[in-house]
Amino acid sequence: MAAETRKTPxxxxxxIAARFEKLSPRLKSVxxxxxxxxxxxxxxxxLEIAAETDTSDATVIRAIQALGFEGLRDLKSELQHAIxxxxxxxxxxxxxxxxxxxxxxxxxxxxxxxxxxxxxQLASDDTRLSIINAIDLLKLADRIAVFGIGAxxxxxxxxxxxxxxxxxxxxxxxxxxxxLGEQLLNMLAGDVLLMMAQENVHREGATVLKEALRLRVPVxxxxxSATTTFNDAxxxxxxxxxxxxxxxxxxxxxxxxxxTIVLGLAAACAxxxxxxxxxxxxxxxxxxxxxxKF
Numbered sequence: 322m323a324a325e326t327r328k329t330p331x332x333x334x335x336x337i338a339a340r341f342e343k344l345s346p347r348l349k350s351v352x353x354x355x356x357x358x359x360x361x362x363x364x365x366x367x368l369e370i371a372a373e374t375d376t377s378d379a380t381v382i383r384a385i386q387a388l389g390f391e392g393l394r395d396l397k398s399e400l401q402h403a404i405x406x407x408x409x410x411x412x413x414x415x416x417x418x419x420x421x422x423x424x425x426x427x428x429x430x431x432x433x434x435x436x437x438x439x440x441x442q443l444a445s446d447d448t449r450l451s452i453i454n455a456i457d458l459l460k461l462a463d464r465i466a467v468f469g470i471g472a473x474x475x476x477x478x479x480x481x482x483x484x485x486x487x488x489x490x491x492x493x494x495x496x497x498x499x500x501l502g503e504q505l506l507n508m509l510a511g512d513v514l515l516m517m518a519q520e521n522v523h524r525e526g527a528t529v530l531k532e533a534l535r536l537r538v539p540v541x542x543x544x545x546s547a548t549t550t551f552n553d554a555x556x557x558x559x560x561x562x563x564x565x566x567x568x569x570x571x572x573x574x575x576x577x578x579x580x581t582i583v584l585g586l587a588a589a590c591a592x593x594x595x596x597x598x599x600x601x602x603x604x605x606x607x608x609x610x611x612x613x614k615f
Contacts, residue, residue: 347384470526518544559582
């Protein structure tokens with residue numbers, strides 16, 4: 322006989338069911354939102370939940386306490402236990418399409434607003450200073466290592482090619498498992514690490530960062546989160562927004578920051594960049610010619 326499947330008790334659902342009818346309409350609206358958006362709430366502040374429910378942060382806290390929690394952190398601890406942490410890409414896409422409500426215009430606005438927010442951040446004084454500090458490190462690097470996995474791995478490959486075209490020896494760290502280990506064998510003292518990472522601490526990022534610290538390789542962190550665990554180990558942190566938290570991520574905004582860093586470095590080392598591009602053009606012309614017989 323097959324073993325009986327045991328379901329994890331829905332302790333939050335039980336709390337809500339026991340208290341819901343006694344709540345005021347405003348508290349009910351907050352509790353309903355939390356119940357229907359459990360994964361998203363994991364990364365939201367009380368103010369952000371208030372904005373989603375058209376209430377105040379004080380109302381959000383009262384609703385959470387009405388369920389028997391001490392506060393938002395206590396609630397998130399219960400949610401962490403129930404759903405196991407960060408949202409998957411499927412959950413993010415589902416949450417995004419649900420919010421857009423089958424409206425193509427809303428989808429266009431979502432992407433446009435994400436890029437406008439990123440552009441505003443890019444033009445800010447704090448970001449300008451961070452990029453200048455990052456370029457000061459990159460100018461002195463023997464080589465540049467660009468880390469990113471998943472979709473960021475594609476950006477890592479593209480930006481590595483741009484750095485190389487402009488005369489800066491660059492290699493990718495964009496695989497997972499033992500493949501990443503093989504790439505990481507390339508890292509040497511004198512390199513600089515440009516690292517794309519978000520809030521969740523994955524083994525690949527932790528391993529790369531540990532090796533960079535061992536070799537005393539300076540770290541430039543490109544992230545959407547000012548509170549990511551990797552921040553403490555970074556020499557320079559650049560905040561690059563990717564749209565709303567726990568929604569479909571906008572990687573084009575990250576690409577905008579990467580291209581800015583590449584262009585800034587090329588501008589700071591114009592002769593080196595020009596010489597490299599001239600060599601590249603020479604190779605291109607040679608490749609286009611009909612090959613001779615040797």
